[in-house]
Amino acid sequence: MIFNIEHxxxxxxxxxxxxxxxxxxxxxxxxxxxxxxxxxxxLSFRELDEIGFEMILSNTYHLYIRPGMEVxxxxxxxxxxxxxxxxxxxxxxxxQVFSLSDLCRxxxxxxxxxxxxxxxxxxxxxxxxxxxxxxxxxDIMMVLDQCASYPVTEEEAAGAVEKTVDWAExxxxxxxxxxxxxxxxxxxxxxxxxxxxxxxECAGRLMDLDFPGYAxxxxxxxxxGEAYRDITSFLSEILPVEKPRYMMGVxxxxxxxxxxxxxxxxxxxxxxxxxxxxxxxxxxxxxINIKGSIYEKDFNPLxxxxxxxxxxxxxxxxxxxxxRVGEISALSYFTYHNLYFMKSFFxxxxxxxxxxxxxxxxxxxxxxxxxxxxxx
Amino acid sequence: MIFNIEHxxxxxxxxxxxxxxxxxxxxxxxxxxxxxxxxxxxLSFRELDEIGFEMILSNTYHLYIRPGMEVxxxxxxxxxxxxxxxxxxxxxxxxQVFSLSDLCRxxxxxxxxxxxxxxxxxxxxxxxxxxxxxxxxxDIMMVLDQCASYPVTEEEAAGAVEKTVDWAExxxxxxxxxxxxxxxxxxxxxxxxxxxxxxxECAGRLMDLDFPGYAxxxxxxxxxGEAYRDITSFLSEILPVEKPRYMMGVxxxxxxxxxxxxxxxxxxxxxxxxxxxxxxxxxxxxxINIKGSIYEKDFNPLxxxxxxxxxxxxxxxxxxxxxRVGEISALSYFTYHNLYFMKSFFxxxxxxxxxxxxxxxxxxxxxxxxxxxxxx
Numbered sequence: 162m163i164f165n166i167e168h169x170x171x172x173x174x175x176x177x178x179x180x181x182x183x184x185x186x187x188x189x190x191x192x193x194x195x196x197x198x199x200x201x202x203x204l205s206f207r208e209l210d211e212i213g214f215e216m217i218l219s220n221t222y223h224l225y226i227r228p229g230m231e232v233x234x235x236x237x238x239x240x241x242x243x244x245x246x247x248x249x250x251x252x253x254x255x256x257q258v259f260s261l262s263d264l265c266r267x268x269x270x271x272x273x274x275x276x277x278x279x280x281x282x283x284x285x286x287x288x289x290x291x292x293x294x295x296x297x298x299x300d301i302m303m304v305l306d307q308c309a310s311y312p313v314t315e316e317e318a319a320g321a322v323e324k325t326v327d328w329a330e331x332x333x334x335x336x337x338x339x340x341x342x343x344x345x346x347x348x349x350x351x352x353x354x355x356x357x358x359x360x361x362e363c364a365g366r367l368m369d370l371d372f373p374g375y376a377x378x379x380x381x382x383x384x385x386g387e388a389y390r391d392i393t394s395f396l397s398e399i400l401p402v403e404k405p406r407y408m409m410g411v412x413x414x415x416x417x418x419x420x421x422x423x424x425x426x427x428x429x430x431x432x433x434x435x436x437x438x439x440x441x442x443x444x445x446x447x448x449i450n451i452k453g454s455i456y457e458k459d460f461n462p463l464x465x466x467x468x469x470x471x472x473x474x475x476x477x478x479x480x481x482x483x484x485r486v487g488e489i490s491a492l493s494y495f496t497y498h499n500l501y502f503m504k505s506f507f508x509x510x511x512x513x514x515x516x517x518x519x520x521x522x523x524x525x526x527x528x529x530x531x532x533x534x535x536x537x
Numbered sequence: 538m539i540f541n542i543e544h545x546x547x548x549x550x551x552x553x554x555x556x557x558x559x560x561x562x563x564x565x566x567x568x569x570x571x572x573x574x575x576x577x578x579x580l581s582f583r584e585l586d587e588i589g590f591e592m593i594l595s596n597t598y599h600l601y602i603r604p605g606m607e608v609x610x611x612x613x614x615x616x617x618x619x620x621x622x623x624x625x626x627x628x629x630x631x632x633q634v635f636s637l638s639d640l641c642r643x644x645x646x647x648x649x650x651x652x653x654x655x656x657x658x659x660x661x662x663x664x665x666x667x668x669x670x671x672x673x674x675x676d677i678m679m680v681l682d683q684c685a686s687y688p689v690t691e692e693e694a695a696g697a698v699e700k701t702v703d704w705a706e707x708x709x710x711x712x713x714x715x716x717x718x719x720x721x722x723x724x725x726x727x728x729x730x731x732x733x734x735x736x737x738e739c740a741g742r743l744m745d746l747d748f749p750g751y752a753x754x755x756x757x758x759x760x761x762g763e764a765y766r767d768i769t770s771f772l773s774e775i776l777p778v779e780k781p782r783y784m785m786g787v788x789x790x791x792x793x794x795x796x797x798x799x800x801x802x803x804x805x806x807x808x809x810x811x812x813x814x815x816x817x818x819x820x821x822x823x824x825i826n827i828k829g830s831i832y833e834k835d836f837n838p839l840x841x842x843x844x845x846x847x848x849x850x851x852x853x854x855x856x857x858x859x860x861r862v863g864e865i866s867a868l869s870y871f872t873y874h875n876l877y878f879m880k881s882f883f884x885x886x887x888x889x890x891x892x893x894x895x896x897x898x899x900x901x902x903x904x905x906x907x908x909x910x911x912x913x
């Protein structure tokens with residue numbers, strides 16, 4: 162993996178660049194839709210392709226549970242399995258282990274857990290999750306880390322940082338020993354909760370290991386928006402400028418704009434697809450929920466500024482009807498629209514950085530998403 | 538509506554023709570996918586378009602309940618509402634009233650029922666269901682009829698025929714008085730259960746009313762295959778050759794081939810889409826159910842003879858995985874494949890009739906669908 166910065170914003174730390182992998186180029190700032198179990202929910206791959214996403218994320222934990230690594234191996238990796246050949250990033254599975262599995266015990270060597278599905282017992286080590294990601298064949302792999310929940314004491318957060326750094330060292334050793342490092346890059350993950358000192362320490366010790374890229378983990382997990390913004394801007398002064406920065410699991414348009422302002426290049430989030438399945442749509446005038454009776458006879462598109470297939474073809478009244486009667490196609494249409502919105506949003510951000518009016522774009526979206534229509 | 542017979546099979550009563558409506562031409566024999574509530578389940582309209590269906594069916598009862606006729610009227614009819622502008626056929630709602638609604642009482646004037654959704658009370662008359670179909674704007678409307686269930690006594694079946702004919706007369710009067718008959722055609726429905734004498738009587742009395750087309754109702758509702766075949770072939774001697782014949786709610790490949798052999802031109806059935814959502818796929822070698830563990834590492838397409846998007850892109854192993862983890866996209870892919878299969882099947886039937894090898898096609902499919910792989 163190679164990361165090139167092509168343009169830097171004059172008024173902020175925002176930058177536009179490109180991540181080059183053996184599967185192709187992904188321009189940054191970049192949004193990765195989440196293909197949790199080898200598909201983006203409610204969407205076909207040709208729709209994803211059409212929207213134009215250049216990299217997707219998939220979840221190691223879920224793929225490990227099902228279909229399992231035997232099938233994955235015989236398929237020749239996830240890209241072959243799902244027949245989608247653009248760049249792929251996978252998480253380490255750690256987040257799901259800590260949040261989903263029934264029983265989860267942390268040892269120095271790794272984490273023991275039971276499958277959320279059948280209760281079977283498993284053990285993830287820093288080395289094992291990389292071996293799994295080798296079978297999956299991802300272009301960018303993530304290290305096993307320990308994400309502290311929110312709220313958390315400073316002591317607990319410090320323990321999670323200790324574990325995260327220790328596992329990062331083991332990950333780096335295993336990666337250097339057993340991987341084609343040009344083909345499969347490895348990112349470290351900065352933890353430390355809302356504590357600046359822990360974030361500084363974690364970032365510093367990871368940087369000593371010299372990862373090809375750095376992720377910011379453990380944000381947007383329930384902390385106040387102020388803490389999110391504080392840690393994001395704080396880390397922007399620490400992380401190396403020349404390496405890609407990835408904000409994990411974020412987020413809303415305003416969270417994204419803030420992070421881009423502070424030099425973050427990559428994002429993933431299930432939010433656009435998850436809220437879509439609940440009938441909530443992003444529009445150029447804010448969020449709307451299609452269930453509202455005001456849309457019963459509204460024959461306008463979801464967003465009259467949007468050029469997506471759904472907005473070019475269907476009315477709010479029709480889509481509301483489909484959603485109310487429980488049609489699957491409503492979920493597909495909404496998912497499509499929200500992802501199209503995200504892609505257009507990121508295109509606009511990138512073009513703004515390149516053309517020098519990124520701050521105007523920030524102002525525009527702040528006025529839309531801080532106003533009446535739905536929080537950020 | 539105009540119906541033209543273009544080719545007649547030498548060895549059977551099968552014929553190839555075209556139904557011409559103001560919204561376009563639909564070549565026969567014709568399969569109509571079912572867009573129950575204004576969409577084919579789990580499929581987008583552009584996918585439907587791509588497969589190439591020339592006419593679809595929608596259900597008056599469901600649309601009447603939701604979104605209701607006020608929305609439908611303001612939308613300018615169903616085709617505008619769903620932005621799909623190919624020919625549309627609607628049923629009368631009678632079948633759903635009798636099978637779905639909680640309370641259903643038949644009066645000489647029509648049928649009283651409660652909505653399956655909220656228990657609200659409604660009354661359908663022959664005239665009212667046509668007025669609803671006028672708002673919907675269907676190219677082909679169906680009369681209100683009474684479909685006897687199976688098994689049923691001859692007396693009960695005779696009563697249903699009596700009601701059906703009586704309502705057909707009222708429908709014809711209303712249609713002649715209040716409709717643009719060139720734009721919205723009206724089909725009569727032959728009832729009579731498995732009783733030849735009742736079928737003859739019903740067909741004869743409907744033919745006195747001179748409908749533009751005739752549907753065969755009340756078959757494939759649980760009766761033995763022999764009774765289905767007997768009534769189908771029996772009616773082929775009675776119904777006027779020059780009018781289109783529509784077998785309602787049928788069905789499986791072999792039921793369809795039998796009916797085509799006896800001169801039936803039109804079909805609709807939820808079966809291909811319904812079984813798809815259960816993981817059952819039509820293939821050129823018979824039905825398969827993707828849940829089977831034999832497909833766990835089967836990296837072949839669903840059907841290696843099929844040229845559909847799904848078969849060109851995804852393996853059985855991948856699709857099985859998606860289905861097992863409950864991904865919506867599996868339902869969409871399976872629906873797409875099964876409808877593509879049906880369209881190809883009907884293309885083959887039509888080409889067989891035109892080129893003179895329809896009987897070979899029947900033999901081929903009988904050997905596939907009577908053999909090991911799943912009933913018909």
